[in-house]
Amino acid sequence: MKKLLLIIIIISSLLSCQDYQRRKHQQTIDEKIEKELSLGIRNDTIFLGLTFGMTEKEFNNKLQSLKKEGKIYLNDNNYYEYEFSLENNAKGEATFNTDYFENKLYELAVIVKSDDLIFGTSTLLLKLNLRMIYSSKYGYGSCLEKESILDNNSKDYIWINGNRMIEMNSGINSVIIFYTDLMAKNKKEAQMKEQEIEDEKTIIDDI
Numbered sequence: 001m002k003k004l005l006l007i008i009i010i011i012s013s014l015l016s017c018q019d020y021q022r023r024k025h026q027q028t029i030d031e032k033i034e035k036e037l038s039l040g041i042r043n044d045t046i047f048l049g050l051t052f053g054m055t056e057k058e059f060n061n062k063l064q065s066l067k068k069e070g071k072i073y074l075n076d077n078n079y080y081e082y083e084f085s086l087e088n089n090a091k092g093e094a095t096f097n098t099d100y101f102e103n104k105l106y107e108l109a110v111i112v113k114s115d116d117l118i119f120g121t122s123t124l125l126l127k128l129n130l131r132m133i134y135s136s137k138y139g140y141g142s143c144l145e146k147e148s149i150l151d152n153n154s155k156d157y158i159w160i161n162g163n164r165m166i167e168m169n170s171g172i173n174s175v176i177i178f179y180t181d182l183m184a185k186n187k188k189e190a191q192m193k194e195q196e197i198e199d200e201k202t203i204i205d206d207i
Contacts (some may be wrong), residue, residue, distance in 0.1 A: 023147040031162050032144060039180060041162035044181070047096075047110055048082065052164070052181040054105040061100060078202035082110075086129050106184035108176040124154050127175045131157050132169060135179075137201070138166065 044052040050059065050068055061081050066072045075081040075093070084092035099107040112130060118128040126193045135143055138159040148154040150170045157168040160182075168180040 011027065020202060021163050023060055025144070029144055029158060029160075033165070033182060036162055037186075039162060042183075043162040044166040046108055046179040047177075048166065050105070050108060052105055052179075052184065054104075056098070056100060059105055063096075069190050079186065084130070084133070086110060086114065086116065086119055086126075087116075090114060090119050092116075092119065092126065092130070095110060101184050101188045104184070106181040106188070108179040109170065110179070112175045112177065123151065123170050123173065127154065127157075128168060129166060130175055130177070132167065134168065 046052065048068065048071060050062055063072065067074070067080065071081045072080050074082060075095070079095050082094040082096075086092050092112045094110050094112045097109040097111065098105055099109075112126065113135045114120045114126055118169050119129065123202075131143070134157070138161070142159055142161075144158040144160070146158065148156045148170045150172070154170050156170065159166040163183045165178075165182050167180065167182045169176045169178070
């Protein structure tokens, strides 16, 4: 009984510590976002020269141009794909997903997988390799960290500059890199909140 109680106390302490670390990291991220947005600086250029604010048509036209330039290609599933060069001559294949607000691109997800013997079986190693690639451009010192939701043994990485946030997360057998326009995201969330309030008011009036 005493051993069970001790185990419960230890587990509770570990969970409490993890929760504290999560809150501490999130506070650091929130403060960085607030500081960067207060500067009013826009950084709209993202992956492969794509930009926030593009319409869906402009986005697709840009992908077609990148294909002609040999920057991307169509894979066997007829999706546009980009190839990352990883360590030891390994390759990572990236596909894209988009989200629009007011008909303008505000979030781009780059989903990276690998068929390599090592990187294809270790999301952690794949993410660490991608982190080195991104840090060489966006800065090692400016990279923020937070606990990964899907992988307790891993960290997620974030770079924030002006309105642009780049977030590198663990996915299921993949690494997902989000490029987000924070100004557009805040505007979208504010509109959604207003709509929720209006919907609640309508329901109250109806009943």
